[in-house]
Amino acid sequence: MSDKSVDCSIRGGLVVRGSGITREDIAVKDGRIVADADGYGDSDVGRVIDASGLYVMPGIVDAHNHPENADRIETFSLSAAFGGVTTVVPFVRNRRRYGVEGTVTDMIEEFMDEAARTSYLDYGIHAILLGDDDVEDQVPRMMSMGVISFKMYMTYPRRGMMMPDERMLKAMELAAQDGGIAMVHAENGYCIDYLVEKSIEAGHTGREHYAPTQPRILEIEAANRAATYAQVTGCPLYIVHLSAREMLGVLERFRGADMNLFGETCPQYLDLTNQAMLDHGALAKIGPPLREREDNEAMWRGLSSGLIDTIASDFCGYEKSQKALGGEGEGSIFDAAFGGNWVEQMLCVAFQEGVNAGRITLPRLVQVMCENPAKIFGLYPKKGSLDPGADADIVLFDPSLEHVLSAEEQHCIADYTMFEGKRVVGKPVLTMQRGEILVENGIMRGRMGQAEYLPGNPSLAAYAPGGHGVS
Ligand SMILES: [Zn+2]
Known part of the structure; x- marks a missing residue:
């Protein structure tokens, strides 16, 4: 091959970016996308992919997941690649709370x-700040490690996970100071x-009693409160897993106040309803709960209109037997584990x-699943982009494959899916990371241990002055 050569050329496809769809070739050299893909003859190309x-x-950039149960990062990332x-x-x-000593920073190092x-x-990393974290010490430490995003729970007080409001304000102040995001x-x-306690007292512990203890007003109230705190402290805010239709109004109101406010939803809130809880019990237990069909439709409207910025998985991999403990059969739904794979x-x-189904366009799907999560968390344009200079992280998707x-x-340890039996048209057939083929025609060709840590860069984040913004 001549000097002017590339490792790989992807030819004849329809290239999808947030800005639109074009027919063009994509060329890859040394793990990155290079310009002028059609300027290379066959003899200058290592491999041609038709x-x-x-x-x-x-x-896809999946900006919300918890690989800490049956599925850890190995099998979670394997499943994700497919x-x-x-x-x-x-x-x-x-x-x-599991008896493991060490700060959140220690856990990040592990x-x-x-x-x-x-x-x-x-992989990038988000930190979760719990009520017992020394945020004054930990937040600046994590920022210097490239961990720029800090999640706090406004729920689960009995599980020892809730962040008290006054500590949340402090954490937001510190994150904002250093260019981070809450x-x-x-x-x-x-x-x-x-509500759970009252339900248990009344002997109402079946699957049909789950949703009534987690009503939508509690999501709306907390989102309004968090956005208010973010406004007061000047901290950019990302609300995870929106589920209730009224959340669109919350986003609209605070965006109007010119805040850096971002919203995420998940496939389960786009397609499943409380019927899945009634049908499957503990396997469908997540927080916030699965809601109603009108809520699914509202999430799609939010994605389409630009009010909701991202789709992420909120992956949490349990085996069926672990997940169903206490929740299936005679057990209490309130004892079952949260989360889905x-x-x-x-x-x-x-x-x-x-x-x-015509609810959003394909370029919009690429914005909310690839570009926006990378932009919000300071990983763009290295990730989430097909422009020259970006990492050659590419998916080939066959829109006609019915399955x-x-x-x-599936390739995770979790051995069930809430989408069991769902008929879809369209499937990823090749996944490439930094120019190396990871998955091709259903076979893993990559190896573990080749992955790179991606420190978030606050100066590139969507909310930074002069940052990329989101569409
Ligand atoms: Zn989560």
Whole structure:
């Protein structure tokens, strides 16, 4: 090959960016996308990938996941790669409530060690700040490690996870000072515990009693409160897993006040309802709860109109037997574990219900699943972009492949899916990370231990003065 050569050329596909769809070739050299892809003859190209009939998209950036149960970063990232994800940003927290000594910073160091050995995908890190974290000490320490996003729970007081309001204000102040961003799980935990206790006292512990103890007003109240605190402290805020239709009004109101406020939703809040809880009990237990069809539709409207910025998985991988403990059969739904393993089906579900169903455009899907999460957390344009200079993190997606989603096909340890039996058209057929093929035609060709840590860069974040903003 001549000097002017590339490692790989992806030819004949339809390239999808947030700005639109174009027919062009993409060329890759030394792990990055290079300009003038059609300027290379066959003899200048290491490998030609025929993408005719396929969409060429940036890899998905999954900015919300918890690989800390049966599925840790190894099997979570494996499963994610099969689902078209190329970048993950997991949450790390202190584990004192499990008897593990150490600060959240110590846990981040441990996680980085584990991820360097076992992750298949490049990873950033979000911290979770719990009520017992020394935020004055920890926030600046984490910022200097490239951890620029700090999630706080406004719920789960009995589980020792809730951040008291006055500490949340302090954490927001510190994050804002250093160019970071706060994230909140917006639900009023005192009210939830009050309602749960009353329900248990009345002997109402079945699956049908779950949703009534977690009403939508508690999400709305907490989101208003968090956004108010963010406004008072001048801290950018990202509200995770929006689920209730009224959240669109909350976003609209505070955006109007010219705040840096971002909203996320998840495939489960776009496609599932409380019927899944009634059908499957503990397996469908998540917080906030699955709601109603009108809420699914509102989430799509928010994504389409620009009020909601991202889709992320909120992956939490339990085996069925662990997840169902106490919740299936005779046990109390209130004793069952929270969370679901939605990452591998996320793109297929979003494409089916969003693009195929005409609720959002394909470029908008790329904005909310690739570009915006990278922009918000200071990883853009290295990640989430197909422009020259970006990492060659690419997904080839076949929009005509019809298939049925099933846990039998998934690659995580979690052995069930709430999307079991769902018929979809469209599937990722190739995942590439930094120019290396990870997954091709359903086979993992990559290796663990090749992944890179991605420190968040506050000066590139969407909310930074002169930052990329989000569309
Ligand atoms: Zn979560």
